[in-house]
Amino acid sequence: MVVQRVAVIGAGPSGLTSVKACLDEGLEPMCFESSHDIGGLWRYKEKPEPGRANVYQSVVINSSKEMMAFSDFPPLPELPNNMHHTEVLKYLRLYAHKFNLLPYIYFQTTVTSVTQAADFTGTGRWIVETETVDSQRATHVFDAVLVCTGHFSVPHLPLKDFPGIESFPGRYFHSWDYCNPTGLEDKTVVVIGFGNSGSDLAVDISRVANRVYLSTRTGAWVTCRVGPKGIPADIAWITRTGALMQKLFPSWSNRMFEKKMNEMYDHQLYGLKPKHSFLAQIPVVNDNLASQIISGRVRMKPNIKEFRESNVIFTDGSIVENVDVVVFATGYKHSFPFLQLRSAYMLHLYRNVFPAALSPPTLAVVGFISGAGSINPAAELQARWATRIFKGKIAAKITFSHVIFVFRFSGSGHNSLQVDFIPYMDSLAHEIGVHPNVLTLCLKDPILALEVFTGPCTSYQYRLTGPGRWSGSRNAILTQMDRVREPFRTRMVPGPETSSLSQQNVIMFFGCTALLFTPDSTCRY
Numbered sequence: 001m002v003v004q005r006v007a008v009i010g011a012g013p014s015g016l017t018s019v020k021a022c023l024d025e026g027l028e029p030m031c032f033e034s035s036h037d038i039g040g041l042w043r044y045k046e047k048p049e050p051g052r053a054n055v056y057q058s059v060v061i062n063s064s065k066e067m068m069a070f071s072d073f074p075p076l077p078e079l080p081n082n083m084h085h086t087e088v089l090k091y092l093r094l095y096a097h098k099f100n101l102l103p104y105i106y107f108q109t110t111v112t113s114v115t116q117a118a119d120f121t122g123t124g125r126w127i128v129e130t131e132t133v134d135s136q137r138a139t140h141v142f143d144a145v146l147v148c149t150g151h152f153s154v155p156h157l158p159l160k161d162f163p164g165i166e167s168f169p170g171r172y173f174h175s176w177d178y179c180n181p182t183g184l185e186d187k188t189v190v191v192i193g194f195g196n197s198g199s200d201l202a203v204d205i206s207r208v209a210n211r212v213y214l215s216t217r218t219g220a221w222v223t224c225r226v227g228p229k230g231i232p233a234d235i236a237w238i239t240r241t242g243a244l245m246q247k248l249f250p251s252w253s254n255r256m257f258e259k260k261m262n263e264m265y266d267h268q269l270y271g272l273k274p275k276h277s278f279l280a281q282i283p284v285v286n287d288n289l290a291s292q293i294i295s296g297r298v299r300m301k302p303n304i305k306e307f308r309e310s311n312v313i314f315t316d317g318s319i320v321e322n323v324d325v326v327v328f329a330t331g332y333k334h335s336f337p338f339l340q341l342r343s344a345y346m347l348h349l350y351r352n353v354f355p356a357a358l359s360p361p362t363l364a365v366v367g368f369i370s371g372a373g374s375i376n377p378a379a380e381l382q383a384r385w386a387t388r389i390f391k392g393k394i395a396a397k398i399t400f401s402h403v404i405f406v407f408r409f410s411g412s413g414h415n416s417l418q419v420d421f422i423p424y425m426d427s428l429a430h431e432i433g434v435h436p437n438v439l440t441l442c443l444k445d446p447i448l449a450l451e452v453f454t455g456p457c458t459s460y461q462y463r464l465t466g467p468g469r470w471s472g473s474r475n476a477i478l479t480q481m482d483r484v485r486e487p488f489r490t491r492m493v494p495g496p497e498t499s500s501l502s503q504q505n506v507i508m509f510f511g512c513t514a515l516l517f518t519p520d521s522t523c524r525y
Contacts, residue, residue, distance in 0.1 A: 003143040003362065003390040004028055007128045008104075009111050009338070012040020012053070013092060014367030014379040015148035017070055019101045021383035022146075024468055025391050030140070031101075032130055034110040038096055041152055042088045048177055053152040057180040058204055059085050062196065062225060062285040063374035064232035066480050070095060070380050071459035072470040074479075077486035081232045082225045108133035111338045114145055114363075124362035144362040144390045146383065147336060151368060151417065152176075154333040162192075164307035165326075172326035175201055181208045187324040189213070190312055192304065194220050198329030199286040205327070206297035213312075213320055217303040219274035221261050221283040222290070235456045235484060238373050240438070243422040243457070246279065254279045265290045271300030282372050282418060334368075334417075350398045351428065352419065353382050354389075361389055361398055373421035377459035381428040384468060393467075394431055422457050433466035451477055 004027060008018045011033035022029035034052070037043055041053035048054040061068060061083050065075040068088075073095050079087055096102055109130050117125035128140045155174035159165050165172070175197045181204055189209045191202045194216035206212040227233030246253040257278040267273035270293055274281070292298040301320070305313045312320045348356040352369045364386035367379040388394045429435040441449035441464075452461055460477045463470035 003124070003392075005030070005142045006144045006146060006387070006390065007032065007111075007114075007126065007140065007142040008146045008148060009114075010040060010148035010150065011035075011038045011105050011107075012042070012148060012150055012367075013376050014150065014383070015040065015146075016092060016096055016101055017376070017380040018146045018148050018366050018383040018387075019104050020099050021380070021387045023099070023101075023104075024384070025387040025393075027144075027387060027390065029104050029146075030142075031105040032109045032111050032128075033105055033107050036107050038102075038105065039089045039092055040150060042085050042092065044085050044089075046179065048179070051153055053150055054176050054179075055085050056178050056201070056204065059200065060225075061085070061088050063376075064225070064234050064484070065091070066458050066484060067232070067234045067238060067456060068374035068376045069459060070376060071461075071463045072468075072472070073098060074460070074476045074483065077483045080487045081235075081484060106130075112137075114147075114338050115340065117141065124360040126363065145364070146386060147339070147363070147365045148367055148379075149336065151334045152332050154335045155328075156331045156333045157328055158330055162304055162307060164309075167309050168307045168323075168326065169310055170324045170326065172328065175327055175329040176332075178327065181205045184209050184325060186210045188320070188322055189325045189327065190215060190301075190304075190320065190323050191327045191329055193329030193331070194218075194284065195329060195331065196284055196286070198327075199284050199289050201327055201329055202298050203286065203288045203292050206292045209297075211296075212292075212298045213301045214298055215301045215304055215314065218276065219267075219272055220281070221258070221267065221274060221278050222272055222286055223261060223283045224264070224287040225285060226287060230488075231484060234373065235481075238421060238457050239455060240422060240453045240457055243420075247423075250279065282370060351382075351424075352417065353386055354398050356398055359398065364389075368417060369419050369424075370417045371419045371421040371424065373457075377462075378419070378421070378425055378428075380459065381425050381432070381462060384434075385428045385432050388432060388467070425457075425462070429462050432462075432468075434462045434464075434468065435466075436461045436464050445474070448474055448477065456480065 006022050006027050006029045008015050008022065008029050008031040011031050015031055015033070016038060019029045019031050035043070035049070041055055044055055044057065064081045065079055065083055069075050075091055079091065083091070109132050111128060112131050113129040115127050117123065117127050119125065124143065126142050126145050128142055128145065129137065130140065131137050155176040157174050178201055184205050185208045187209050188211050189205050190213045191198050192215045194214060198214065199222070202212050202214040223233060225233055227236035254277050261267060261278065270290065289298065293300065301318065302315045305315045310322050312323050349365060349368065350356045353364050353366070354361045355363065366382045366386065367375055369375060369378055371378065385394070426435055436452055438449055438453050441452060458477065458480055460473045463473035
């Protein structure tokens with residue numbers, strides 16, 4: 001079985017890095033994008049487009065620029081650490097231009113069907129049917145398929161869970177439909193759902209509304225983008241040192257995280273405290289929710305029991321009267337309408353990439369994950385791994401692995417997408433042959449080893465060695481904190497500048513080196 005032609009479905013971040021991974025492996029990609037432009041989720045639409053992901057006008061990415069960057073394309077130093085959606089799209093455009101990806105993308109072309117060829121068992125080939133915006137249909141034969149359509153396109157609107165909603169005289173809509181707070185001035189608004197979208201929308205709307213009530217079934221741990229001494233929080237906390245401590249001392253790590261969260265503001269006092277522990281679910285990231293709560297602009301409420309016309313009754317018996325608008329921030333259905341597969345909630349994806357029942361493994365899903373880190377670097381590793389499997393350079397034994405999530409993570413079926421960020425990426429990197437060996441680096445390049453182990457776990461680490469090695473990766477790692485600091489330099493203040501290789505990092509590095517796991521003991525999925 002020889003794989004050469006690969007269909008890539010979607011030209012968002014996962015699709016772009018998948019096209020590049022194909023080119024790096026000498027494959028011939030054809031990327032089909034239903035819209036007129038790249039960017040996927042990060043291309044803002046003034047009017048949401050059915051079947052496509054949408055972001056609201058004020059959205060800022062939760063991951064900092066270094067943590068969301070692709071492994072061989074560091075962001076411009078002048079870009080802010082947590083970028084507005086327009087700046088994320090700018091980064092993606094620069095990436096596509098740098099690696100000449102646009103010639104491989106067929107815009108305004110929708111994939112309508114992906115089915116196995118008649119000789120699939122022997123060849124692994126797929127029949128892909130497409131339709132252009134002017135109704136031109138075509139049928140293609142591909143040796144493999146990379147599905148990069150994301151999981152924020154089909155709103156989940158569980159109206160049956162809210163008795164009496166049919167009697168509600170006001171306006172209700174899903175967060176997918178939200179662009180900005182225009183039209184919500186002086187309204188009483190209830191937001192249902194306490195994830196990142198729900199908290200963001202509650203804050204955004206509260207700046208113009210009369211009052212906003214944020215309803216949650218379980219609560220959530222809330223962190224913010226700003227970490228110790230003002231650096232991005234993910235730069236400070238998503239490190240190999242931290243991952244090792246969580247692995248060795250999970251209960252202690254959990255207590256420390258919860259203590260830090262409560263030092264910012266008491267989660268019980270603010271009505272935020274969840275039923276689950278900090279490490280059992282991805283925290284909500286919001287810099288402004290606490291200030292809106294303390295000023296009374298947002299009020300936390302439990303789950304809704306029922307609607308009685310314009311009155312909302314909550315499970316604690318409290319009532320909010322004369323509600324004008326209800327926003328359902330209740331997540332998304334995971335659907336692949338062009339594939340003959342069951343609901344994505346029930347899909348068995350080996351390492352969140354390959355359908356476990358599929359042989360030969362010539363169809364992969366890229367970017368179908370969530371975690372306490374950016375999707376981009378993980379999706380890039382998924383694409384690099386999948387394309388090497390397509391080429392026969394890695395022999396993949398596809399097994400069922402989804403059941404691990406039942407015990408590891410708290411919550412609904414959505415958490416079948418949740419991964420432990422660093423261990424998950426390392427597990428793929430081991431198979432590709434690009435996992436950084438910190439012990440070897442200690443002997444050859446101790447300065448680099450120190451930054452790799454105690455500094456932020458950025459994607460550049462997966463270009464230091466092995467297939468796809470990039471000669472600029474060492475410099476990208478050693479200068480990453482310079483790029484973090486650069487956008488702050490709008491008013492220079494005299495004084496010594498803090499080095500990223502702090503004394504605390506040095507002590508931690510030598511104290512933990514002996515505890516490093518060998519490659520065989522790395523957590524795998």
